[in-house]
Amino acid sequence: MTQDPVTSEAADESSAAFAVAADVPSRSSAHGGGPVHGLGPEWRRGDDGLLFREAARVILLDEDDRVLLIRGHDVDQPDRSWWFTVGGGIDDGEDSLSAAVREVREETGIQLAAADLVGPVFTRSAIFDFFAEHCRQDEILYLARVPASAFGTVDRAGWTELEHNVIDELRWWSLDDLDTVDIEVFPERLVDLVRGLLPVWDGETRHLGLVRE
Template identity: 70%
Template sequence: MTDSVDGPVRALGPEWVLGADGLRFRRAARVILLDQEDRVLLVRGHDVDQPSRSWWFTVGGGIDAGEDARTAAVREVREETGLRLRPEELIGPVFTRSAIFDFVAEHCRQDEEIFVARLDAGAAADVAGLSRAGWTDLEHDVIDELRWWDLDDLERETLEVFPEGLVGLVRSLLPEWDGQTRHLGLGRG
C-alpha cells in the first residue's frame, strides 16, 4: 500500500512510520486499569479486514510526536474511556513488549511501555459511564466494547487476550508491583 492520503498512514494514524525492516512501526503506551476489586478494564476489537476475528486488549495506543510514554498513556486513557488520570498516578512502566501483528491490511510492529493505574471507587465507573467521545474514526470502526473483567472470568475467556498471559501478568503485580520492569519479549497482537 502507499502512503497517500487514502493509504495506511491515514488509516493507521500519523504515528505509524515505515521501519527499516519494511513494517509499519510505532511506539505505544498501554495501561492496565484496575478497580478496587482487582478487575481489569479491557477493550474488545476486531480488524476491518478480519471482522470475524475478535480479541481483548488493554487501553492505550500510539505515542504522538513530542510525547513521552507516560503522557501518551494518560491521553490514551482519556480518549478511549473518558477517565482522567494524572501522569503521577501511573505505576511503572511495569512491562515492555514488542508485538508484530496484522492490522488494516498492514503487517505492523509496535514497541510498548505498559503501565498500571488503580482507580478509586468513584473513578471506576460502570462501562455505561465511560465516554467514547475521544475515539478516532478507525476506533469507532474496530472497537466493539469495553468491559471490566474479574481475573478468574478473564482466565476462562476463549477469545484472544493481549498481551498474552495478561491474567498472570496482572496477578504478578498484586498486591503491589515489585519495582522491576519486565520485558515480555516479542509477542503477537
C-alpha cells in the same frame, strides 16, 4: 520479584527496554516514511516493510482487582475479535507517561494524573497484521488503580475514526473470568501478568520480549 516462567525466557534475552529479533531492527518514530493512511500519523514504515509505532498502555485495575479491557476487531477480519489493554500510540514529541494519561482519557473518559501511574511495569514488542498491513509495535505498560465507579457509560468523544470502526465494547473483567474467555487476550497471559503485580508492584520493570500475534 520471582521471574514468572511464562516470561523468564524472553526476559533473559536482553536487559534492554525492548528485546527484538535480529530480523526486525529497532528504530524510532523518526525512521521510515510519513503518515500512513488509515492507521494514523504515528505509524511509520521501516526499511523492512513493517509499519512501526511506539505505544503506551495502561493496566487499569479497580478496588476488586478487576481489569478494564477493550474488545476490538479488524475491519479486514470481522469474525475475529480480541480483548486488550487501554492505550495507544505515542505522538511525536510526547513522552510515554503523557501518552498513557491521554489515551486513558480518550478511550475511557477516566481522568488520571501522571502521578496515578505506576511503572513502567512491563515492556514488550509485538508483530501483528492489522488493517491489511504488517505492523510492529513497541509497548510501554503502566499500572493504575481507579474505583470501578470511575468508568460508567462509554464516552466516545475522544475516539479516532479508526477506533469508532474497530472498538466493540469496554468492560471490567475479574481475573478468574478473564482466564476462561474463548477469544484472544493481549498481552498473552495477561491474567498471570496481572497477578504477578498483586498486591502491589515490586518496582521491577519486566521485559517480555518480542511476540508474533
